[in-house]
Amino acid sequence: MSGETDLIVVGGGPAGVEAALAASERGLSVRLVDEAPQAGGQVYRAPPRAFGAKFQQKADPIGVRLRDRLRASAVQTHFDHSVWSASPGYRIDALGPDGAVSWRARAVIAATGAQERVVPFPGWTLPGVTGLAGATIMLKSQGMLPGAVTLVAGQGPLLLAVAIGILKAGGKLAAVIDLASQADWLADWPAIASQPRLALRGLAWQAILRRAGVPVLYRHAIRSAEAQGDQLLVSVGAVDAEGAPVAGRDRSFVVDALTVGNGLTASTDITRLMRAEHRFDSLRGGWVPQLDTDFRTTLPGLYVAGDGAGIAGAAAAAIDGRLAGLAVAHDLGQCDDAAYQNLIAPLRRSALRARKFGTAMAKLMVLRPAQVAAIADETIVCRCEDVTQGEICTAVREGARGVNQVKAWTRCGMGPCQGRICGDIVGQLVTGQGNAREEAGYFTGRTPFRPLPLDELAPPIAYGDLQLPPPAPL
Amino acid sequence: MTSDFDVAVIGAGVMGATTALHLARGGMRVALVDRGEICREASGVNAGTLTLHMTRAALIPYAMKGRALWLSAERWLGRDVGARSAPGFSLAFTTAEEEMLVKRAEARCAMGAPIRLVSPAEACAIDPGINPAIRAAAFCELDGHVTAYLTGRGYRQALTAAGVTMVEQIPVEAIESQGGGYLIRGTCGTRLSARRIVLAGGVWLESMLAMLGVRVKIKCLINQLIITERMRPVMRSVVGIANGLLSLKQFENGSILIGGGWQGRGDPIRGGVEPIPDNLIGNIRLARHAIPALGETRVVRIWLGLESETADAMPMIGPLPGMEGAYVIGCVHSGYTSAPYMGQLLAQHILGQEPEMPLFDPARLIDTTPSSVRMSA
Numbered sequence: 001m002s003g004e005t006d007l008i009v010v011g012g013g014p015a016g017v018e019a020a021l022a023a024s025e026r027g028l029s030v031r032l033v034d035e036a037p038q039a040g041g042q043v044y045r046a047p048p049r050a051f052g053a054k055f056q057q058k059a060d061p062i063g064v065r066l067r068d069r070l071r072a073s074a075v076q077t078h079f080d081h082s083v084w085s086a087s088p089g090y091r092i093d094a095l096g097p098d099g100a101v102s103w104r105a106r107a108v109i110a111a112t113g114a115q116e117r118v119v120p121f122p123g124w125t126l127p128g129v130t131g132l133a134g135a136t137i138m139l140k141s142q143g144m145l146p147g148a149v150t151l152v153a154g155q156g157p158l159l160l161a162v163a164i165g166i167l168k169a170g171g172k173l174a175a176v177i178d179l180a181s182q183a184d185w186l187a188d189w190p191a192i193a194s195q196p197r198l199a200l201r202g203l204a205w206q207a208i209l210r211r212a213g214v215p216v217l218y219r220h221a222i223r224s225a226e227a228q229g230d231q232l233l234v235s236v237g238a239v240d241a242e243g244a245p246v247a248g249r250d251r252s253f254v255v256d257a258l259t260v261g262n263g264l265t266a267s268t269d270i271t272r273l274m275r276a277e278h279r280f281d282s283l284r285g286g287w288v289p290q291l292d293t294d295f296r297t298t299l300p301g302l303y304v305a306g307d308g309a310g311i312a313g314a315a316a317a318a319i320d321g322r323l324a325g326l327a328v329a330h331d332l333g334q335c336d337d338a339a340y341q342n343l344i345a346p347l348r349r350s351a352l353r354a355r356k357f358g359t360a361m362a363k364l365m366v367l368r369p370a371q372v373a374a375i376a377d378e379t380i381v382c383r384c385e386d387v388t389q390g391e392i393c394t395a396v397r398e399g400a401r402g403v404n405q406v407k408a409w410t411r412c413g414m415g416p417c418q419g420r421i422c423g424d425i426v427g428q429l430v431t432g433q434g435n436a437r438e439e440a441g442y443f444t445g446r447t448p449f450r451p452l453p454l455d456e457l458a459p460p461i462a463y464g465d466l467q468l469p470p471p472a473p474l
Numbered sequence: 475m476t477s478d479f480d481v482a483v484i485g486a487g488v489m490g491a492t493t494a495l496h497l498a499r500g501g502m503r504v505a506l507v508d509r510g511e512i513c514r515e516a517s518g519v520n521a522g523t524l525t526l527h528m529t530r531a532a533l534i535p536y537a538m539k540g541r542a543l544w545l546s547a548e549r550w551l552g553r554d555v556g557a558r559s560a561p562g563f564s565l566a567f568t569t570a571e572e573e574m575l576v577k578r579a580e581a582r583c584a585m586g587a588p589i590r591l592v593s594p595a596e597a598c599a600i601d602p603g604i605n606p607a608i609r610a611a612a613f614c615e616l617d618g619h620v621t622a623y624l625t626g627r628g629y630r631q632a633l634t635a636a637g638v639t640m641v642e643q644i645p646v647e648a649i650e651s652q653g654g655g656y657l658i659r660g661t662c663g664t665r666l667s668a669r670r671i672v673l674a675g676g677v678w679l680e681s682m683l684a685m686l687g688v689r690v691k692i693k694c695l696i697n698q699l700i701i702t703e704r705m706r707p708v709m710r711s712v713v714g715i716a717n718g719l720l721s722l723k724q725f726e727n728g729s730i731l732i733g734g735g736w737q738g739r740g741d742p743i744r745g746g747v748e749p750i751p752d753n754l755i756g757n758i759r760l761a762r763h764a765i766p767a768l769g770e771t772r773v774v775r776i777w778l779g780l781e782s783e784t785a786d787a788m789p790m791i792g793p794l795p796g797m798e799g800a801y802v803i804g805c806v807h808s809g810y811t812s813a814p815y816m817g818q819l820l821a822q823h824i825l826g827q828e829p830e831m832p833l834f835d836p837a838r839l840i841d842t843t844p845s846s847v848r849m850s851a
């Protein structure tokens with residue numbers, strides 16, 4: 001076991017980096033851990049170092065600055081380390097290039113960000129179909145296109161971001177299929193305009209799409225995708241304001257790739273594992289940890305910032321991260337009340353503005369229950385274990401009332417992703433059968449957060465060196 | 475006064491569920507109450523091993539009956555819950571373990587378990603996945619496993635068909651004796667009355683019995699289980715070790731379950747929370763020593779379940795002394811294996827029949843010192 005620090009921050013996105021910097025600036029000893037090779041998180045993901053200077057120039061300057069500031073700080077960083085467990089005390093266990101490591105700290109900030117949600121349709125598990133968020137990762141970190149001709153579909157701000165990313169990388173778009181109407185986008189214009197830089201970028205993106213002649217179908221969704229040789233035949237149809245399919249003529253596209261996403265859900269592995277309290281908030285992406293105004297969870301010493309506390313976007317994540325870092329400094333006695341109040345007051349004001357923008361974006365990403373209700377019987381919902389909508393609903397009819405009972409009875413959520421991808425959809429399906437969403441609950445948090453190679457966790461040793469507890473009774 | 479039910483069973487683990495099922499089939503009006511959902515505690519998260527190698531010697535006859543019932547679940551439960559017969563081994567890697575192995579096998583043979591000692595070569599011929607470095611092995615044809623997470627699904631269907639009233643997600647908060655019966659108060663203002671009650675609360679039996687003023691100390695074990703990804707077939711038997719600290723099997727889907735009673739962190743209030751890293755690594759090291767091919771796979775999930783144990787590590791099944799119509803069932807070592815039989819025995823007793831095998835009188839475990847004496851002690 002390596003040394004103890006005051007604070008361990010899990011996650012090196014904007015929230016985690018700002019939290020680590022703020023705490024470190026107040027004199028705390030801080031360790032920052034991320035499974036990615038560099039800081040930046042999902043939005044400011046750094047291109048691989050091996051890609052050379054020309055590619056590096058394409059990196060978002062905000063991310064470059066974030067990494068520079070982190071390098072110049074006293075924060076100890078551990079990249080390429082995947083955290084697989086957190087235990088009281090606090091102890092963080094991770095797997096890195098040199099095997100298993102663990103560290104202790106007085107406090108932990110979970111800044112683990114978000115993960116993608118996809119509302120399943122027939123064919124969503126085919127090769128060639130990727131997530132919107134996944135596509136941003138490929139585009140940003142490798143400059144890789146999903147395919148020569150791509151159909152981009154789903155909802156929320158990533159839709160535009162991916163479409164533009166593909167055009168800029170030299171790809172072709174068949175169309176953009178948006179669940180929202182144009183009115184949905186305009187409804188929150190004042191909130192969006194509160195972040196002029198991002199609002200202008202959004203407008204510029206729409207202009208690019210128009211100039212490129214890419215059709216945008218609003219209030220439409222994917223009906224199905226099927227393999228056609230090396231390509232995909234994708235059928236697209238109209239939906240109503242709730243996301244329910246509307247009868248009419250479907251359109252079809254033959255494309256090389258389909259990129260689709262329905263918003264994000266908070267990554268809550270650490271707080272669920274440790275049994276902090278959570279609340280259901282559909283606007284923030286589903287189940288989120290219960291926090292006080294200073295980012296404290298219901299467990300002393302455990303804090304959450306960024307999208308892991310509920311989807312609010314990168315701008316809010318950075319400010320909230322800073323606030324959480326200061327809260328830890330305050331709670332560990334490195335910042336007296338007066339200084340704390342002085343430091344946080346201006347940050348809270350800008351946080352408010354950033355969150356307004358984040359909320360407008362989050363609204364566009366909210367899961368639409370009618371779209372889930374329309375998932376057909378034979379459609380796979382849990383892609384790790386191939387569990388269909390029909391199997392899930394049968395289990396509910398047989399008396400399963402919560403997602404954990406559904407999991408036990410169908411194996412849905414038992415695969416390598418541990419329900420990260422399907423969890424929110426399963427909760428909604430159980431709810432759709434008449435149970436309250438709160439009553440349906442969430443998948444119990446367990447270790448390891450990521451599949452753990454047995455060989456690295458427990459390299460073989462001589463039998464005599466095994467420390468065995470006393471034998472069981474006769 | 476009239477009661478809503480002839481009997482209310484509190485706790486819908488496999489003990490309570492089996493008792494309720496046989497009482498209903500015996501003609502009683504039965505309610506089965508649980509604070510969560512059916513078989514989501516020990517009975518839904520256990521390793522599902524049907525082994526005689528690990529069962530306490532005195533319980534072998536019960537375990538053999540229980541094992542046979544699991545394997546024929548389709549007949550009496552109406553649904554296959556993944557019960558499979560497989561041969562079972564207990565291994566010894568050291569001379570000390572070999573001695574223990576011989577002693578344990580003898581004690582179990584004496585109680586009727588068909589266990590025999592085999593050479594390392596014979597063991598590896600039966601299951602080539604086993605580490606050839608073993609010194610000796612005990613072999614038993616009668617072993618196997620059940621997919622524990624399917625238990626509740628099978629039982630719920632059978633219970634509903636038998637007319638049992640299922641009351642789930644209602645924690646019982648108080649039990650009062652009332653006019654020759656019992657009034658059970660749960661959350662959300664739930665009340666139900668029954669002429670008899672059966673307490674089947676697993677590790678929560680201590681607090682459940684306390685609702686009736688009965689004091690029994692119950693130990694709570696926090697057992698760790700580890701499941702791997704699906705992998706190629708690497709073993710075909712259920713594998714344990716002489717000291718009882720390992721249970722290992724590969725399911726049909728290719729995943730491997732590693733258990734053996736290593737302890738984790740948790741308590742009856744929060745449940746099983748998380749593994750203790752050293753115990754996790756110890757358990758895995760032992761498992762890959764027994765089946766070396768395990769080194770190729772990845773762990774996908776680790777969880778903890780709560781198992782109850784009495785002061786003498788023997789079951790508590792039977793009537794509560796001095797309380798008309800009140801019964802308890804639980805704290806059975808390797809209790810999943812024998813549960814389909816144990817519940818049947820208690821139901822026979824409650825229905826006024828002579829149980830096929832003896833029950834386990836709770837009276838021996840009840841603390842009868844007056845509370846004033848206990849306070850000053």
Ligand SMILES: Cc1cc2nc3c(=O)[nH]c(=O)nc-3n(C[C@H](O)[C@H](O)[C@H](O)COP(=O)(O)OP(=O)(O)OC[C@H]3O[C@@H](n4cnc5c(N)ncnc54)[C@H](O)[C@@H]3O)c2cc1C
Nearest residue numbers: 011013014015035041042083112113133306307313314317
């Ligand atoms: C895949 C994806 C792509 C996105 N793309 C965009 C985009 O292009 N534009 C945009 O504006 N927004 C995008 N978003 C939204 C954006 O991520 C958030 O709004 C913002 O990044 C939140 O910052 P954060 O610091 O909270 O989390 P993140 O930036 O997500 O950072 C979390 C970090 O935690 C690390 N982490 C998580 N779990 C572990 C673990 N167990 N062990 C070690 N490290 C761990 C991750 O590697 C990650 O670096 C995307 C989200 C996702 C999920």
Ligand SMILES: Cc1cc2nc3c(=O)[nH]c(=O)nc-3n(C[C@H](O)[C@H](O)[C@H](O)COP(=O)(O)OP(=O)(O)OC[C@H]3O[C@@H](n4cnc5c(N)ncnc54)[C@H](O)[C@@H]3O)c2cc1C
Nearest residue numbers: 485487488489509517520521523646676779808809810811
């Ligand atoms: C991890 C683990 C592995 C195991 N492996 C094996 C094995 O391989 N083979 C084997 O034979 N045995 C095994 N066992 C033992 C076996 O699982 C148990 O003996 C058996 O399941 C106990 O059943 P039960 O019904 O007594 O308890 P439980 O299944 O725990 O049921 C008790 C029920 O009471 C309910 N309850 C509690 N309080 C209240 C209240 N106030 N109101 C209403 N309801 C309440 C609970 O919600 C619960 O559903 C294992 C146990 C564990 C934990």
